[in-house]
Amino acid sequence: MLSQPILQTTDSGLYCAAGDFYVDPRRPVDRAVTSHAHTDHARWGCRRYLAAAPSEHLLRMRMNENAEFQFLPYGETITIGGVKISFHPAGHMLGSAQIRLEHQGQVAVVTGDYKLETDPTCQTWQPVKCHLLVTESTFGLPVYRWSPPETIAADINQWWKESRDQDKCCVLYGYAVGKSQRLIASLDPSIGPIYCHGAVQKGNDAYRRSGVQLPETIYVGDIAGKHDWRGAMVVAVPSAHGSPWMKKFGRVSTAMASGWMAVRGARRRRSVDRGFILSDHVDWPSLMTAVEACAPQTTWVTHGYSAVVARYLNEQGRDAIAIDNRSRGEDEEDTTAEIPEATS
Amino acid sequence: MIRFAELYHALDSTTKTNDKIAAMKDYFTDASPADAAWAVHFLSGKKLKQPVPRKLLRRWAADEAGIPSWLFDESYHAVGDLAEAMSLVVPQGESTDDRSLTSWIEDRLMPLREMNEDHQRQAVIDLWRQTPALTRLVVMKLITGGFRVGVSKRLVTRSVALASGIAPEVVAHRLMGNWEPTAEFFLRLTDPDAQDTIVSQPYPFCLAHPLDPDAGPKPLGDIDQYVAEWKWDGIRGQVIRRSGQTFIWSRGEDLMENRWPEIEAASELLPDGTVLDGEILACLPDGEVLSFGELQRRIGRKTVGKKLLTEVPVVFHAFDLLEHGGRDVRELPFSQRREQLQNLLCDITHPNLRITELIPATKWQDWQEIRQTSRERNSEGLMLKRKDAVYDVGRVRGTWWKWKVAPYTIDAVLIYAQKGHGKRASLFTDYTFALWDGEALVPFAKAYSGLDDAEIRKVDHYVRRNTKEKFGPVRSVTPTLVMELAFEGLQKSKRHKSGIATRFPRILRWRHDKNPKDANSLDELLELLPE
Ligand SMILES: [Zn+2]
Ligand SMILES: [Zn+2]
Numbered sequence: 001m002l003s004q005p006i007l008q009t010t011d012s013g014l015y016c017a018a019g020d021f022y023v024d025p026r027r028p029v030d031r032a033v034t035s036h037a038h039t040d041h042a043r044w045g046c047r048r049y050l051a052a053a054p055s056e057h058l059l060r061m062r063m064n065e066n067a068e069f070q071f072l073p074y075g076e077t078i079t080i081g082g083v084k085i086s087f088h089p090a091g092h093m094l095g096s097a098q099i100r101l102e103h104q105g106q107v108a109v110v111t112g113d114y115k116l117e118t119d120p121t122c123q124t125w126q127p128v129k130c131h132l133l134v135t136e137s138t139f140g141l142p143v144y145r146w147s148p149p150e151t152i153a154a155d156i157n158q159w160w161k162e163s164r165d166q167d168k169c170c171v172l173y174g175y176a177v178g179k180s181q182r183l184i185a186s187l188d189p190s191i192g193p194i195y196c197h198g199a200v201q202k203g204n205d206a207y208r209r210s211g212v213q214l215p216e217t218i219y220v221g222d223i224a225g226k227h228d229w230r231g232a233m234v235v236a237v238p239s240a241h242g243s244p245w246m247k248k249f250g251r252v253s254t255a256m257a258s259g260w261m262a263v264r265g266a267r268r269r270r271s272v273d274r275g276f277i278l279s280d281h282v283d284w285p286s287l288m289t290a291v292e293a294c295a296p297q298t299t300w301v302t303h304g305y306s307a308v309v310a311r312y313l314n315e316q317g318r319d320a321i322a323i324d325n326r327s328r329g330e331d332e333e334d335t336t337a338e339i340p341e342a343t344s
Numbered sequence: 345m346i347r348f349a350e351l352y353h354a355l356d357s358t359t360k361t362n363d364k365i366a367a368m369k370d371y372f373t374d375a376s377p378a379d380a381a382w383a384v385h386f387l388s389g390k391k392l393k394q395p396v397p398r399k400l401l402r403r404w405a406a407d408e409a410g411i412p413s414w415l416f417d418e419s420y421h422a423v424g425d426l427a428e429a430m431s432l433v434v435p436q437g438e439s440t441d442d443r444s445l446t447s448w449i450e451d452r453l454m455p456l457r458e459m460n461e462d463h464q465r466q467a468v469i470d471l472w473r474q475t476p477a478l479t480r481l482v483v484m485k486l487i488t489g490g491f492r493v494g495v496s497k498r499l500v501t502r503s504v505a506l507a508s509g510i511a512p513e514v515v516a517h518r519l520m521g522n523w524e525p526t527a528e529f530f531l532r533l534t535d536p537d538a539q540d541t542i543v544s545q546p547y548p549f550c551l552a553h554p555l556d557p558d559a560g561p562k563p564l565g566d567i568d569q570y571v572a573e574w575k576w577d578g579i580r581g582q583v584i585r586r587s588g589q590t591f592i593w594s595r596g597e598d599l600m601e602n603r604w605p606e607i608e609a610a611s612e613l614l615p616d617g618t619v620l621d622g623e624i625l626a627c628l629p630d631g632e633v634l635s636f637g638e639l640q641r642r643i644g645r646k647t648v649g650k651k652l653l654t655e656v657p658v659v660f661h662a663f664d665l666l667e668h669g670g671r672d673v674r675e676l677p678f679s680q681r682r683e684q685l686q687n688l689l690c691d692i693t694h695p696n697l698r699i700t701e702l703i704p705a706t707k708w709q710d711w712q713e714i715r716q717t718s719r720e721r722n723s724e725g726l727m728l729k730r731k732d733a734v735y736d737v738g739r740v741r742g743t744w745w746k747w748k749v750a751p752y753t754i755d756a757v758l759i760y761a762q763k764g765h766g767k768r769a770s771l772f773t774d775y776t777f778a779l780w781d782g783e784a785l786v787p788f789a790k791a792y793s794g795l796d797d798a799e800i801r802k803v804d805h806y807v808r809r810n811t812k813e814k815f816g817p818v819r820s821v822t823p824t825l826v827m828e829l830a831f832e833g834l835q836k837s838k839r840h841k842s843g844i845a846t847r848f849p850r851i852l853r854w855r856h857d858k859n860p861k862d863a864n865s866l867d868e869l870l871e872l873l874p875e
Contacts, residue, residue, distance in 0.1 A: 141415075141418065141419050141422055142409055142411055142415060142416075142419055142432075142433045143419045143422060143423055143429065143432040143433055144432075145432070145435070145436075262432065263422070263423050263428070263432070263770070264356070264423075264425070264428055264769075265423070265424055265425075265769035265770045266770055269770060269771070271359075273357070273358075274357070305418075308415065308418050311414075311415075312411075312412070312415055315412060
């Protein structure tokens with residue numbers, strides 16, 4: 001065990017007493033150190049935010065503009081109350097970071113959400129050695145094993161081609177910010193035009209302002225009157241599925257891209273035509289690889305199958321505990337928290 | 345095998361009937377007769393005899409994945425299906441064994457049964473290492489017997505008919521009864537010139553449709569076009585007398601051998617080339633029909649002892665004639681079939697083989713009134729049949745109607761919930777309900793159906809937020825939700841904590857307007873018990 005942990009768990013989330021700040025707080029606090037721009041991590045209503053530089057446009061888009069922001073490039077260090085803070089790529093989405101804290105020779109790393117696969121829209125995860133690792137576990141069960149992203153991208157483009165040849169319009173669902181841009185970046189624009197739901201298009205703009213190259217996309221709302229949607233790809237938020245907004249596209253083939261699609265029951269419950277298993281979180285093998293690479297003395301597990309992962313790590317001879325008793329994997333498997341804007 | 349796995353995938357990923365039929369038709373067109381026979385076998389709901397115990401499969405899957413068994417079980421619970429859990433947890437295989445479906449089953453899966461545990465284990469592990477995920481899922485479903493992919497036997501029949509050009513009625517008939525999934529079988533199934541004379545083969549059953557209880561029988565038109573019979577709660581069956589042998593089939597297409605010796609004895613009096621449709625009922629010599637609960641004492645017994653034979657005698661209540669003098673008479677109008685049936689049975693006087701009673705009436709009102717007395721006769725209501733109708737095997741509406749008496753209803757409190765299976769594996773869909781006994785809530789019925797998807801989701805949400813305790817997959821929840829349950833029958837039971845067993849309980853509606861304390865008591869349920 002660590003003598004004096006840098007972090008402690010509180011009702012408002014992970015708290016660093018030495019620096020008097022919270023990491024990804026659950027409630028509005030004075031000072032938040034933020035791993036990435038998803039709403040379950042970047043909590044609205046804090047007074048000050050500190051985050052990785054590439055997340056600037058996304059965070060400003062989503063947070064109250066009166067808040068005070070500070071952005072730090074990956075790898076640079078800032079000291080608050082004697083605690084050295086730095087951000088390291090988490091590979092989850094643009095600007096997502098693992099947060100490294102160092103105080104009196106002790107190092108803690110909070111992963112935020114992360115994945116190990118490469119993603120054209122953000123920097124790839126790098127292991128950071130630490131004494132205390134706080135890891136997410138959204139997909140912390142051995143049933144979750146991702147295929148290489150190139151394979152999934154090829155499947156998606158193949159589906160698009162086949163639907164186009166049947167005169168259908170493709171509607172692909174992914175979370176507005178992060179997943180959607182990753183999807184768009186892997187689409188083959190030679191197949192047809194790419195359209196976006198309003199929330200997705202806003203995310204695209206923020207990505208482009210941040211310097212990420214994306215194929216050309218057209219905001220669906222900019223198309224007036226009758227339009228031929230055959231052969232098009234529409235990227236939309238999952239809440240649009242089955243809504244009146246969908247009617248205009250005529251004959252469609254629908255698909256959802258999410259790690260949850262690995263399980264048949266979840267796939268059927270979505271009632272989409274196709275489920276692509278594409279996640280921005282670590283799968284079971286990656287989670288084990290990451291723990292191995294970071295070589296912590298203690299692991300705190302949160303955000304998913306915490307109890308399962310902690311028990312397994314303990315049996316592997318590691319010191320691990322689950323720091324949330326809520327099982328997110330079970331109770332919030334739609335992760336609606338990551339769908340910020342309503343359907344427009 | 346990959347082709348069959350693709351068929352499974354195609355069927356699994358669509359809810360559209362036409363897409364399913366098209367996928368099956370393509371398969372039956374391309375596949376070898378032997379593969380097609382096996383496909384028909386599985387798609388119409390038949391299974392392999394469980395070749396490997398599930399407990400062992402779970403253990404080996406954990407070993408092969410290099411994880412402790414508790415972790416495999418956690419995964420299994422999250423997935424909700426053993427075959428799927430195994431196919432996800434065990435890492436992908438390297439090489440691929442793409443032998444035919446038939447060879448997979450006959451050379452790899454069926455021999456598993458004969459092996460000792462060590463050999464079985466090695467064979468299963470080899471199988472995992474030689475299958476990509478999709479094939480493995482299907483193979484494991486064949487092994488665990490959980491091959492359900494949302495197609496009915498009727499859809500399979502239509503697909504075979506489309507692929508072969510044989511009329512669906514003929515295919516349906518040839519698919520009845522016992523058959524072995526062999527190339528010869530499939531060739532016969534799809535042979536335009538084959539003679540349909542297998543001595544034990546039953547005909548497909550004609551099914552009745554429920555009459556809308558609010559509208560009543562008036563929309564059916566002229567009463568002169570109909571006859572009425574009592575609808576009894578027994579076992580639907582077909583008695584076949586051919587070549588000096590008797591075969592009794594249930595609607596579930598089980599050949600019931602040695603179960604109903606008194607009916608078999610009576611059937612010996614039938615002339616060769618006779619097939620009767622009717623109901624097996626528990627019935628005293630004076631004609632009084634006993635409850636289904638009594639009949640149940642004889643179900644599931646392979647052989648019947650003397651004591652039970654005298655306590656629960658059974659009678660075959662014949663209500664239709666399908667084959668007469670060796671001729672298929674299903675195309676004749678009901679009135680003619682009935683007449684021939686009467687002529688046939690009036691020569692035979694046997695207490696265990698009777699013709700059903702037709703209830704006379706001159707106006708709908710007469711049947712309406714006599715229907716009110718159903719319960720005291722242990723009957724479920726009336727059956728109305730059109731006099732001019734042929735014996736239908738498709739689900740054509742309008743020839744047979746069941747006009748049941750209203751079900752029993754009671755308001756009960758939801759106290760336990762459990763996750764569903766298959767499609768609903770991730771939702772809490774199976775509920776246990778309780779009634780008041782003084783200050784205590786006593787569980788008395790389980791119900792799975794009756795709510796719509798949105799309601800199921802709400803209950804699921806409620807269960808997750810209001811779990812008191814977990815017992816394995818079952819959760820006890822704060823008793824708040826009140827639902828109105830309907831059921832068809834009631835009987836005393838020592839096996840049930842409540843002392844009473846309900847038949848076909850289902851949820852009628854969610855009573856948002858009621859508090860748990862407004863729910864009914866056990867005493868009120870007991871009052872519904874027939875004398
Ligand atoms: Zn996230
Ligand atoms: Zn998250």
